[in-house]
Amino acid sequence: MRIMHVITGLDTGGAEMMLSKLLSATNGGFSHVVVSLAGEGTLGPQILKLGIPVHSQHFRRAGAPNPLRALSIVRLARHFRPQIIQGWMLHGNLMASLAGVGLSPRAPVLWNVRMSLDDIAAVPRLTAAAIRVGALLSRYPAAIIYNSHIGAHQHEALGYHPGKRVVIPNGFDCQLFRPHDPSRQQARAELGISDETIVVGLIGRYDPMKDHAGFLHAAAAVARAHPTTRFLLAGSGVTGQEPKLQNLIAELGLHGRVLLLGERSDMPRINAVLDIACSSSWSEGFPNSIGEAMACGVPCVVTCVGDSDYLVGDTGLAVPARNPQALAQAICQLIEAGPAARRQLGAAARRRIESEFSLPAIARRYEELYRGYLEPPKARSIP
Template sequence: MKIIHIITGLYTGGSEVMLYKLLSTQNRNKIDSVVISLIDRGTLGSSIAALDIPVYTLGMKSGQTTLGAVLRLAKIMRSLNPDIIQGWMYHANIAGLLAASFLGFKVPVLWNIRASQTVLKNEKPSTAATIWLGGKLSHFPAKIINNSHASAIAHQSLGYLFSKTIVIPNGFDIDKFIPSQHDYKNVRLELGVPDNTTLIGLFGRYHPIKGHEVFLKAAKILLKKYPYIHFLLGGKEVDSTNHVLNQQIAQLEIGEQIHLLGERQDVHHLTAALDIASSSSYSEGFPNVVGEAMSCGVPCAVTDVGDSAWIVGNTGRVVPPNNPEALANAWQELIEMGAEGRSKLGSAARSRIIECFSLDSVVTQYETLYETMFAEKK
């Protein structure tokens, strides 16, 4: 099977990382993959190319479709003649239908929705319009993959056909995200903090729905009782150039305890260094960072959005969204368990990921779907 994966961009995010994990694990004897990025190669393009998988870029700017990009997409599709087109995220899902039109709609298109966002006013106008348009066009794709049950239900309310929806959760590389005392010590050395410093982390791109402000307010509350705790934040635009984020930190007067690392390629090392991992999001589908932390044996405190509570189960703490006090209290509970208590909880978290969300099982679900689509096409 020749499958073309069309994705909005290739910067380090949950969707992009899941695509990379799928491509690096799938059966190459059965599947021949190609990736098309609507924007550029981002931070993951080279890694995908290193798998000997062709990566094409259309050079679009965010939210802007150009005639040149459309013509390039048409040329690529006609030269590759795929068996299946797989879209990843809203803009690329629509682009997948456009790509199929260049082949006379003879190729099945699969959509992949990676979020449970339902409040369109919280999105950029172009993204909100694309989400709305997807609902109107959802009878065209052969199947709509959601990475969480919450996402499937939320998008049904936006007009996406529930009858075409299937849920394939994110999968986690349990051989990469592992507990590591080496990382625990080395990251503290990098940060210039004592070896016994308690680290609470939040990883994810900067976006209003990720709740960075809630995380920082919770940090302020916790520091009143535990003044020596440090907080580690990473992700796209989570760095010194983000004026809004840095202004919030300055206003809360917690700058000495906050470390902004920006976008990193060694997140598995950073995650293994944490004592507690956190998600403060207002909205999520199936957050990779939570499963990755659990795979590293790190207990999590998360907001009750998307499938976060389902992922964590009884191995961490779940709190309401937009509630800094509740998040700070959850952190406090985990801190007061002591290192031994957190270690036991973290071991249970890793066992849950191995049992329910291993990468191999998820890749098998994708491959089974592709084989079914390929057989129906023939």
């Protein structure tokens, strides 16, 4: 089966990582090609190593869209002759629909929506416009895949076709992400952290919706109650070169307590360092960083946005978004529960990922969905 994936870009992010993981977990019988509206990013080389072609369109040059690249995507589709066209994220979905125009035979176009809209007023103007265009065109794709139930409801409230909904959550590689004491000890030694120190982590790119400022305000409150606690932040843009982060750390008196690691390629080792993982986002779909931490046996504190609290279930704590005091109280609750209780919660978190969100199981759901569109109409079923 020939599947053409059209995605906004291939830098490290939740949707991009899920595409990469899905491609690595797909069984035989599928021939993939990936079209990136931007460049190869950080994940393009990994996909190429799988033997899957990546076509970078560089849709924006010098900040302005190049409409001629749209014609290139149409030509790629006619050359590859896909049996399924899978869009990823807002602009990828729209370009996937364009790629399907004029194909003979017609290929079903599927969209993949990876965001929630917990605060639509805070969404950038151009993104909000793309969401509204998507709503107008949403009756045309064969299906709209959402990675969260909340995201599906929120988009449908804005006009997305409710009859197209398919919810498939993110999947996690439980062989790659797993509890590993030797990695914990080694990584802590490299970072200058003692075995006894409690480490609270936030993994995610530097983006307003991740609310790093809210996390740091919570960290300051935690540090007042538990002065030896350290705080680890990792993700694209989360570095000492970001002046807003540095200024806030100084303002809150957190100098020497916060590690800013930037983007890392060794996330299983970084997760092994943590005693508690957090998501402070005010908007989220289905957080990869929390699922990966859970697979590593780390108890989590999340905000009640997207499907974050559904993912954690009863293995961690959930608090309102944009409430650093509540976030700090939940972190302190896990610190004060002690190491045995945290280990118990972490073990339950891993079991939940293994039973509900393993990568092989999620990949099978995509495969079944794709195969369903090549079956006779009466036999077709959507999981």
